[in-house]
Amino acid sequence: MTTSEAIARPVRVGLVGAGRIGNSHAEVLARRVPGAQLVAVADPRGDAAQRLAGEFGARALSPAELFDDPEVEAVVIAASVDAHVTLTEAATAAGKAVFCEKPMGLTLAEIDRSISVAHAAGVALQVGFNRRFSRDFAEAHRLIADGAIGTPQLLRSLTRDPGLANPAGVPPWTVFLQTLIHDFDTLLWLNQPARPVSIYAVADALVAPEYKAAGLLDTAVVVITFDNGAIATAEANFSASYGYDVRAEVFGSGGMITAGDGRRSATVLYDRAGQHVETARSDVELFIDGYTAEFVEFVDAVREKRSPSVTGVDARRALEVALGCIESVQTGAPVRLTEQTR
Structure with a gap:
């Protein structure tokens, strides 16, 4: 069309x-x-x-x-x-x-x-995983699927938000359910068709420790092992003073690929204080092209009466990892994912 x-x-x-x-x-x-x-x-x-x-x-x-x-x-x-x-x-x-x-x-x-x-x-039912539609993440996925870096062995995804405007208004487990949920989807997507088999998560309130008793966790690191042997880490923090920071890295048997760059442009200022670049300050600013592309995909799927490329099944798989993180933090131990738990 x-x-x-x-x-x-x-x-x-x-x-x-x-x-x-x-x-x-x-x-x-x-x-x-x-x-x-x-x-x-x-x-x-x-x-x-x-x-x-x-x-x-x-x-x-x-x-x-x-x-x-x-x-x-x-x-x-x-x-x-x-x-x-x-x-x-x-x-x-x-x-x-x-x-x-x-x-x-x-x-x-x-x-x-x-x-x-x-x-x-x-x-049609589509879920809002915008990183899949960001140009650099989409290109990384294509190259990995084409075998450009061999078999994935180590993966990393991170989200660092510029700040907590209202720590009291952050629901419990937000760091896993609303922030790192993007990273979990990214890792699952970049390591297709492998499935996660084990999850270990640690989290704390380092940005606003006074709100920890109310359920706030603002800093987290997650280790995910996959059935193809790959090991992935996901991390989040809510105090990136330098801007909205979202990146991914996949290291494989034949090379490595990275995605994500918070710079607003390629312009770099060099002065006596060092090097300076302007950075994106919000998710909307950083991923405006990704937000646009995911809605293009949605309306195309509606018009063509087909399933969109990101579905409820993808939402389920990412949530499965997020819930495993919550259980891991609660128990202090790794969580095994089996076909029965899935």
Whole structure:
């Protein structure tokens, strides 16, 4: 399908969630994805929905109204995490294709149920793992799949967030369920078709230790072993003062490949204080092209009536690792993943 055809027949999209990421998704859908038309916005805060919808010429609706609206073909869910499952099931049951931000659910049973509902309705279900659509990560995946570095042996993925604006507002286990969930998906994706067999995680509150008693963990390191013998590490921290830092590295029997660079441009300033580069300060800034490409994939899947390249199954596999991390931290021991636990 040509670009002109996509513009002539845009997929009509409704957005649920008018918070930080919802605002970003609205801008991307309305201005960067020719094949999409943002037609409705829903949020429990009516004023937030009205404001965001008005900015892009869309209608402000309740979630129920949005799901019942025959004009809406597809739904992007960018609401709070604890609402993802309920909203996904309601939207798919209404016959809408769904793009759900990560994590798609907080238990494997929840994700299984959402996958089943979408399958029964015959609609696309995509999860928001944006790194797969970032140009450098996608190229790394292609090269690994083509055998450019031989057999993967050591893998590394990291996420370092610039800061904690409100430590008291961070739900327990966020570091695994919402931050490192991206890294887990990245590692699983880069080491396909291998499966994780063991997980060991350590975590602490080093950035805001006064909130540890309330359940905050802001620093974590995870070791994952795979059934092909590869060993992977994932790490996260919420105090990268130098910018939003996301990188990956895969070392194999025939070479190594890296992905991720937080620099805003290739410009480097050299002065008496040293070398200086401007860095990205947020996920939206760093991955704007990835966010755009994942929505292009979503609307193409809807239009072509096919499964998207990142599905609920991928969401389940990443959550399996995240839940293993939580168990490992709680027990202080490695967690074995078996076919039964999967």
